[in-house]
Amino acid sequence: MENVRVKDNKDYLGEVITVNMGPQHPSTHGVLRLVVDLDGETIVDVRPDIGFLHRGVEKLAENRTYHQFIPLTDRLDYLSPLSNNLAYCLAVEKFFDVKIPERAEYLRVIFAELARLASHLVWIATHALDIGAMTVFLYAFREREMILDMFEIATGQRMTSSWIRIGGIRDDVPPEFFDRLREFIEIFEERVDTYERLLTKNRIWLKRTKGVGYLSPEDAQDYGVSGPIMRGSGIPFDLRKAEPYSIYDRFDFEVACFDGCDIYSRYQVRMKEMRESRKILEQALEQIPEGPVMTDDPRIGFPSHEEVYEKMEALIRRFYLISKGFKTPKGETYACVEAPKGELGFYIVSDGKEKPYRLKIRAASFVNLGALPAMSKGYMIADLVGIIGSIDIVLGEIDR
Amino acid sequence: MVFDDIVKYFSEKYPGKVSGKVEFKCNFLTVDKSIFKDVLREMKEKFSFKYIVDVVATHWPNRDMKFDVVYNIYSIENNIRVFVKVMIPDEKIETVTDIWKGANFMEREQYDLVGVVFEGHPDLRRILLPDFFEGHPLRKDFPLKERKWFNKADEQNLGIRFTK
Numbered sequence: 001m002e003n004v005r006v007k008d009n010k011d012y013l014g015e016v017i018t019v020n021m022g023p024q025h026p027s028t029h030g031v032l033r034l035v036v037d038l039d040g041e042t043i044v045d046v047r048p049d050i051g052f053l054h055r056g057v058e059k060l061a062e063n064r065t066y067h068q069f070i071p072l073t074d075r076l077d078y079l080s081p082l083s084n085n086l087a088y089c090l091a092v093e094k095f096f097d098v099k100i101p102e103r104a105e106y107l108r109v110i111f112a113e114l115a116r117l118a119s120h121l122v123w124i125a126t127h128a129l130d131i132g133a134m135t136v137f138l139y140a141f142r143e144r145e146m147i148l149d150m151f152e153i154a155t156g157q158r159m160t161s162s163w164i165r166i167g168g169i170r171d172d173v174p175p176e177f178f179d180r181l182r183e184f185i186e187i188f189e190e191r192v193d194t195y196e197r198l199l200t201k202n203r204i205w206l207k208r209t210k211g212v213g214y215l216s217p218e219d220a221q222d223y224g225v226s227g228p229i230m231r232g233s234g235i236p237f238d239l240r241k242a243e244p245y246s247i248y249d250r251f252d253f254e255v256a257c258f259d260g261c262d263i264y265s266r267y268q269v270r271m272k273e274m275r276e277s278r279k280i281l282e283q284a285l286e287q288i289p290e291g292p293v294m295t296d297d298p299r300i301g302f303p304s305h306e307e308v309y310e311k312m313e314a315l316i317r318r319f320y321l322i323s324k325g326f327k328t329p330k331g332e333t334y335a336c337v338e339a340p341k342g343e344l345g346f347y348i349v350s351d352g353k354e355k356p357y358r359l360k361i362r363a364a365s366f367v368n369l370g371a372l373p374a375m376s377k378g379y380m381i382a383d384l385v386g387i388i389g390s391i392d393i394v395l396g397e398i399d400r
Numbered sequence: 401m402v403f404d405d406i407v408k409y410f411s412e413k414y415p416g417k418v419s420g421k422v423e424f425k426c427n428f429l430t431v432d433k434s435i436f437k438d439v440l441r442e443m444k445e446k447f448s449f450k451y452i453v454d455v456v457a458t459h460w461p462n463r464d465m466k467f468d469v470v471y472n473i474y475s476i477e478n479n480i481r482v483f484v485k486v487m488i489p490d491e492k493i494e495t496v497t498d499i500w501k502g503a504n505f506m507e508r509e510q511y512d513l514v515g516v517v518f519e520g521h522p523d524l525r526r527i528l529l530p531d532f533f534e535g536h537p538l539r540k541d542f543p544l545k546e547r548k549w550f551n552k553a554d555e556q557n558l559g560i561r562f563t564k
Contacts, residue, residue, distance in 0.1 A: 050527065050528065051526075051527060051528040051529060051530070054528045054529065056537060058513070058538060059537050059538060059542075062538075063544075094424045094425060094426075095424060218450075219501070221450040221451040221452075221476070222450065222452075222500055222501045222502060223500075223501055223502040224451060224452040224453060224454075224500065224502030224503075224506075225502070226451075226453075235476060237451075237476050242476070242479055243479075243481070331423050331424055332423060332424075332426070332428070332470075332483075333423065333424035333425070333426055334426050334472065334483065336453075343453065345453065345454065345472075347454065347456050347470070347472070349458050349468075357458070358456075358458045358459075358538070360454070360456040362453060362454040362472070366505065366509070367454075367502060367505065367506070369505070370502055370504060370505035370506075371502070374501075399528060400528070
């Protein structure tokens with residue numbers, strides 16, 4: 001693959017000017033400000049300025065019980081709230097070594113994969129729009145609407161669903177959800193083909209993406225980038241295979257990995273990932289058993305609604321869990337999931353109380369943005385828009 | 401290669417300064433401050449921990465060792481994750497940006513929120529909070545209920561200060 005980075009600057013004016021981009025620029029996907037040093041139209045340096053959306057989530061966590069923090073995780077990467085719920089709940093569950101019911105595990109996987117698809121669909125829509133391909137936007141949002149409808153049926157919310165709980169999920173899904181899911185799985189493969197027909201061999205798309213935003217495999221690890229950017233740099237690292245959490249070791253899927261190290265191979269990775277997610281959904285739908293969706297471990301699991309209405313003890317336990325929370329053992333732990341943007345991890349330090357002593361969110365977008373200067377130096381200013389799009393950042397996760 | 405091999409290697413090389421334990425399925429390698437950078441460099445070069453995941457600092461005001469700094473690193477070749485933990489008595493610690501470039505953003509964030517000073521860092525500025533913010537919010541002694549507001553008279557100037 002040819003790297004079109006401009007290495008030799010001697011033909012240019014030799015006069016560096018500094019340009020401000022954002023925070024209200026439409027292609028920055030939120031409130032990201034970039035200070036760009038330009039030599040003519042060539043980028044000499046990029047300095048990201050972030051923090052416009054900082055809400056102090058990590059500090060808020062120190063003053064909330066473990067259950068009360070779940071809705072705040074939705075607001076990190078607001079395009080895939082259920083992946084964030086899952087990562088946080090896995091981290092808290094590590095303290096207890098608790099057994100999650102089978103049906104809950106399958107529903108978690110289904111939710112996480114649907115969240116990945118929803119996030120990738122927004123990505124392909126807005127990224128193509130940034131580069132100038134308008135049509136894909138309309139197609140991708142049509143399919144995203146189907147996923148959001150499914151979320152609404154299952155959780156009552158289209159976004160910020162906070163449905164996964166510590167020890168299981170909040171409630172079982174209605175049968176209609178599976179009908180919709182089956183319908184979605186049937187059509188989705190064909191829909192991905194439609195997107196690919198619009199972009200993969202499109203000459204303008206290739207010109208704008210091939211060889212642009214080069215990040216070598218060594219640099220990818222050195223900068224700590226994860227997710228599709230790392231896999232687009234030729235490193236087949238996927239946490240679903242490397243450290244299988246939940247029940248991902250039961251599914252048969254491939255790790256999408258391309259070695260172009262540019263925007264185009266990140267695009268290919270995400271397209272293949274969508275197909276692989278569909279495969280996982282198909283298998284999960286076949287295998288999902290009947291049963292409870294919340295653990296019966298009395299330390300952390302909520303009693304079911306039927307129990308609460310009938311039994312005094314269950315009512316007391318529910319009241320106690322909601323008003324007081326539960327205590328975790330002393331110590332430190334970390335759990336991570338392969339979120340749509342990359343590795344999303346929660347590092348929790350507990351001092352044996354109901355609230356975390358310190359909670360650190362390893363946000364994928366934040367670390368991926370750190371590699372933006374390395375990816376964009378030497379390219380044209382117009383390529384910067386495409387490079388930002390290929391990182392697929394969500395500022396809610398970066399600023400926390 | 402498993403975690404025990406790493407612990408064995410380093411405790412033979414630096415007797416008494418390195419200890420390892422597995423806590424809630426996470427591998428923790430506690431390292432003395434005097435040698436931590438050598439250990440981290442060797443982790444990267446000898447044991448191929450090339451992927452830096454995160455840097456976490458925690459404030460413990462009631463301890464002699466006031467801060468914990470934890471380096472979360474991963475070896476993709478050997479598929480193993482290790483948390484290297486360094487305890488420091490005051491807020492000063494050496495930077496690791498010369499080992500992993502990605503530590504730049506991570507250390508800036510910890511400096512901003514927890515107030516750990518990474519000495520030798522090329523660009524140690526605040527990252528999430530504005531430059532004129534006073535204090536470090538994730539420290540345990542940061543006042544929670546005491547509100548600070550912008551001084552309206554200085555709002556348009558660059559030298560904005562907080563007033564009570």
